[in-house]
Amino acid sequence: MFDFDKQIDRRGTNSLKWNKYKDQDVIPLWVADTDFMAPQGVIDALQQRIAHGVFGYSRPSPRLIELIIERMQQRYGWKIEPEWLLFMPGVVPGLNFGIKAWCRPEQHVITPNPVYYPFLHAPEYNDRPVSLLPMQLVNDRWLPDFDTFEQQAKTADVLLLCNPHNPGGTVFTREELERIADIAIRNDLVVISDEIHCDLLLEPNVKHIPFASLSPEAAARSAVLMAPSKTFNIAGLCSSFAIIPDNRLRFKLQQAMRGLMADNNLIGLVAAEAAYEHGEEWLQAQLEYLRGNRDLVASTLGQLPGIKIAKLEATYLAWIDVSGLQLDDPIATFEAAGVGLSPGAQFGDKRFVRLNFGCSRELLQKALDRMVKAIQSARLVVQQ
Numbered sequence: 001m002f003d004f005d006k007q008i009d010r011r012g013t014n015s016l017k018w019n020k021y022k023d024q025d026v027i028p029l030w031v032a033d034t035d036f037m038a039p040q041g042v043i044d045a046l047q048q049r050i051a052h053g054v055f056g057y058s059r060p061s062p063r064l065i066e067l068i069i070e071r072m073q074q075r076y077g078w079k080i081e082p083e084w085l086l087f088m089p090g091v092v093p094g095l096n097f098g099i100k101a102w103c104r105p106e107q108h109v110i111t112p113n114p115v116y117y118p119f120l121h122a123p124e125y126n127d128r129p130v131s132l133l134p135m136q137l138v139n140d141r142w143l144p145d146f147d148t149f150e151q152q153a154k155t156a157d158v159l160l161l162c163n164p165h166n167p168g169g170t171v172f173t174r175e176e177l178e179r180i181a182d183i184a185i186r187n188d189l190v191v192i193s194d195e196i197h198c199d200l201l202l203e204p205n206v207k208h209i210p211f212a213s214l215s216p217e218a219a220a221r222s223a224v225l226m227a228p229s230k231t232f233n234i235a236g237l238c239s240s241f242a243i244i245p246d247n248r249l250r251f252k253l254q255q256a257m258r259g260l261m262a263d264n265n266l267i268g269l270v271a272a273e274a275a276y277e278h279g280e281e282w283l284q285a286q287l288e289y290l291r292g293n294r295d296l297v298a299s300t301l302g303q304l305p306g307i308k309i310a311k312l313e314a315t316y317l318a319w320i321d322v323s324g325l326q327l328d329d330p331i332a333t334f335e336a337a338g339v340g341l342s343p344g345a346q347f348g349d350k351r352f353v354r355l356n357f358g359c360s361r362e363l364l365q366k367a368l369d370r371m372v373k374a375i376q377s378a379r380l381v382v383q384q
Helices: 040-052 062-076 091-102 118-125 146-155 174-186 247-257 266-278 280-301 330-336 361-383
Strands: 085-088 108-113 130-138 141-144 156-162 190-194 222-226 240-243 317-321 352-356
Touching: 040 266, 062 266, 085 247, 091 118, 091 156, 091 190, 091 222, 091 240, 091 247, 108 118, 108 146, 118 130, 118 156, 130 146, 141 146, 146 156, 146 174, 156 174, 174 190, 280 317, 280 361, 330 352, 330 361
Parallel strands: 108 130, 108 156, 156 190, 190 222
Antiparallel strands: 085 240, 130 141, 222 240, 317 352
16 A cells, blocks of 8 residues: 555755765665655645645644644643644754753753764854763663763753654663653753654554653653654655743743744645644554564674664664774765765764665665675675
8 A cells, every 4th residue: 555665766856865976876875864755645735735826924723733732642641732832944943942042051961972963063053061971782772871961960951862862763761761850850951852753663562752741840841842754754844843831941942033943834834734634554554664674774784793783663763883894984885885874973973874774675675785795895804
């Protein structure tokens, strides 16, 4: 019914992902959008809206707000109010404006490391000092170093949280989130929780828990950032939202955004509503396909000498430790073999590369075959 095997030619569409290697025989598996066609319900809604022909200023529809409220209740048992919602073009602006609103100039922003690279840049962009919170492997899952977090929290105002974690793929448990919340509450931290990958859960036994849903105390000091963009491959339509239960925090953010934050694109709002209204069956099929792709990456690369891949609970992004290959430039090595990956240094750890497996299985297999050859060649060089 849903053909995720179909290879859609994205060349010539001004695709950031595919234009990077324009006119080169390099398979792009880097930036985090997929090569899958969006749900038909989204396409139909967009075509209908385009046919109307008038594209003036717009606001989120009552139905979109209702769908988000229903989604939070049905998926997480979290009752939210309409006034808690602030719509914005993207999660990254939410990170930056949150720092601007809630972190005093002399106080630190705590951000995980490694992490999605805008987390590393946002404190600098807003003239705030940053404390890097090490992420470490615990039972094959990436978790924060809680002892370090305890010390950093004493001189910080804001914690940036990424859940599910990008690039590590961890979905934090209730116990882990409550431990984070306890430190935040005792040290009066505001938690900005990027939960953009919350729908992309690959392990059947994991459950996403919005940070602000943990308790009234957590809700009083947090902003949850979500979007349909990664879930339904509509990132280019720029539609996301923040859920901020606390009136004071929400007002401060609105003040920081005033005159600087653009409204949502009306086409993005239409797509978001259609995705949440009609996209669930498509989403479940996509998740099953992504599980197969994840397992293919693990079985193909994970057993090779010099390669380590931790358990991936969510996202379509594999975080691969290539330090055992002793490559001077892993990205250049794989590009030369015809595969474009994201450099680990961009996320805070040069020992790794990040691979986006949100593509057809045939294309993924072709890329993995190229990587295997490159790895085998690198191993021969090391052994000589």
